[in-house]
Amino acid sequence: xxxxxxxxxxxxxxxxxxxxxxxxxxRGHGRHAGLxxxxxxRRLRSVIEPGNQVHVRWRARLADHLGTFTVEPxxxxxAALIGDPxxxxxxxxxxxxxxxxxxxxxxxxxxxxxxxLLLDMMAGxxxxxxLLVRWELGLLETLGFGLDLSKCAATGSPEALVYVSxxxxxxxxxxxxxxxxxxxxxxxxxxxxxxxxxxxxxRREVDDGLALTGFFLSRYLLEPQGKKMPPxxxxxxxxxxxxxxxxxx
Amino acid sequence: MPRQEPxxxxxxxxxxxxxxxxGLGPRSARRAALYLIExxxxxxxxxxxxxxDAAARITSCGICYNLDTRNPCAICADPRRDxxxxxxxxxxxxxxxxERAAAFSGRYHILGGTLSALDGVGPExxxxxxxxxxxxxxxxREVILALNATVDGQTTAHYISDRLAExxxxxxxxxxxxxxxxxxxxxxxxxLTAALRDRRDY
Numbered sequence: 093x094x095x096x097x098x099x100x101x102x103x104x105x106x107x108x109x110x111x112x113x114x115x116x117x118x119r120g121h122g123r124h125a126g127l128x129x130x131x132x133x134r135r136l137r138s139v140i141e142p143g144n145q146v147h148v149r150w151r152a153r154l155a156d157h158l159g160t161f162t163v164e165p166x167x168x169x170x171a172a173l174i175g176d177p178x179x180x181x182x183x184x185x186x187x188x189x190x191x192x193x194x195x196x197x198x199x200x201x202x203x204x205x206x207x208x209l210l211l212d213m214m215a216g217x218x219x220x221x222x223l224l225v226r227w228e229l230g231l232l233e234t235l236g237f238g239l240d241l242s243k244c245a246a247t248g249s250p251e252a253l254v255y256v257s258x259x260x261x262x263x264x265x266x267x268x269x270x271x272x273x274x275x276x277x278x279x280x281x282x283x284x285x286x287x288x289x290x291x292x293x294x295r296r297e298v299d300d301g302l303a304l305t306g307f308f309l310s311r312y313l314l315e316p317q318g319k320k321m322p323p324x325x326x327x328x329x330x331x332x333x334x335x336x337x338x339x340x341x
Numbered sequence: 342m343p344r345q346e347p348x349x350x351x352x353x354x355x356x357x358x359x360x361x362x363x364g365l366g367p368r369s370a371r372r373a374a375l376y377l378i379e380x381x382x383x384x385x386x387x388x389x390x391x392x393x394d395a396a397a398r399i400t401s402c403g404i405c406y407n408l409d410t411r412n413p414c415a416i417c418a419d420p421r422r423d424x425x426x427x428x429x430x431x432x433x434x435x436x437x438x439x440e441r442a443a444a445f446s447g448r449y450h451i452l453g454g455t456l457s458a459l460d461g462v463g464p465e466x467x468x469x470x471x472x473x474x475x476x477x478x479x480x481x482r483e484v485i486l487a488l489n490a491t492v493d494g495q496t497t498a499h500y501i502s503d504r505l506a507e508x509x510x511x512x513x514x515x516x517x518x519x520x521x522x523x524x525x526x527x528x529x530x531x532x533l534t535a536a537l538r539d540r541r542d543y
Contacts, residue, residue, distance in 0.1 A: 138490075138529050141491060141492050141531075165529065171532070171534040174490065184496055323456070323458050324496070327500065
């Protein structure tokens with residue numbers, strides 16, 4: 093068995109003295125794990141950092157074996173993000189979430205494409221917070237748990253949508269949701285199609301967005317598998333309130 | 342038919358234990374065991390004595406978590422060391438590397454690892470609480486975060502710098518870039534990116 097493709101490193105862990113086991117997200121083979129011989133050695137260590145774009149060749153005797161990867165660097169994104177605490181938190185959060193939630197060896201080209209775009213935007217721009225929330229929404233949708241933010245679940249109106257029902261994942265308008273507002277999740281305006289082109293979201297709105305996606309990611313993707321939200325994502329939300337510069341707006 | 346061991350249980354045990362050492366597999370462990378046995382007086386017995394001494398006497402320093410036969414360790418007890426500058430490293434091996442360079446005359450703090458989402462290592466698994474306690478003592482004016490230039494290493498460095506921000510001390514990190522004697526043509530993309538980003542004026 094053999095294939096080769098470009099991919100994004102999601103996670104790396106040492107295996108023995110010199111080898112490493114990596115999780116790579118590829119377009120055609122999805123999230124795929126494999127052993128990298130010499131992955132813990134100096135030459136390859138910086139290549140297999142989370143977020144890096146690599147070209148991998150996977151080989152195994154049988155399809156269900158772990159198999160081995162040979163890895164060639166394509167683009168070192170981690171180096172561009174490592175010095176900025178908030179961007180580093182965004183990188184580790186996105187990679188850890190993809191690693192935890194995506195099923196192994198099931199291709200999800202949209203998630204791969206959007207993760208690459210998100211990480212590239214992080215490297216080049218300061219306003220990437222809204223994109224991260226949208227990527228998480230896309231992750232939910234791709235895995236079958238998309239939220240319906242097009243109209244109010246109670247009235248059917250597409251106007252004044254400010255809440256999301258935690259039970260159904262559908263938007264709720266201000267008037268319909270008012271009596272239950274303590275039980276509903278805030279819906280930040282930047283997630284509504286009509287308001288996309290308006291001014292960039294504030295930090296508070298980005299955090300509301302992360303709280304919204306976080307709730308559904310936990311409930312539908314992680315908890316059923318006995319997993320918890322990665323600590324990197326908690327640290328990202330914690331940092332959103334702290335970092336004085338380069339905040340996603 | 343079960344394969345018969347070529348030697349008695351003592352030798353087999355020695356080989357099994359040696360094979361657990363870094364850099365040694367079963368084959369090289371057999372060679373090492375044979376080498377030791379053939380040099381019983383010159384090597385095997387002194388080595389056994391040294392191992393027994395190390396097991397009995399080496400302890401973790403109560404201040405910096407370095408390994409030494411004394412507590413506090415030789416570095417923490419040395420009055421010539423600058424107590425106002427603290428270098429935070431991941432492992433004892435990193436402390437040894439910095440001591441080999443003989444470029445640092447302050448004191449150390451060993452974290453015992455880095456934060457890692459994948460391995461489930463959180464702040465409570467490291468010696469961060471001990472570090473905060475040392476800084477709260479009021480003597481330290483600068484903390485140098487000498488952690489690996491990896492995603493986990495730098496995530497840990499940023500986390501620690503957040504935790505120490507309230508003390509108003511200088512927090513610095515090691516520079517990343519072109520190594521001494523390094524040729525640009527042979528450097529990886531990441532190192533070149535970091536070197537360009539952290540360029541300095543002449």
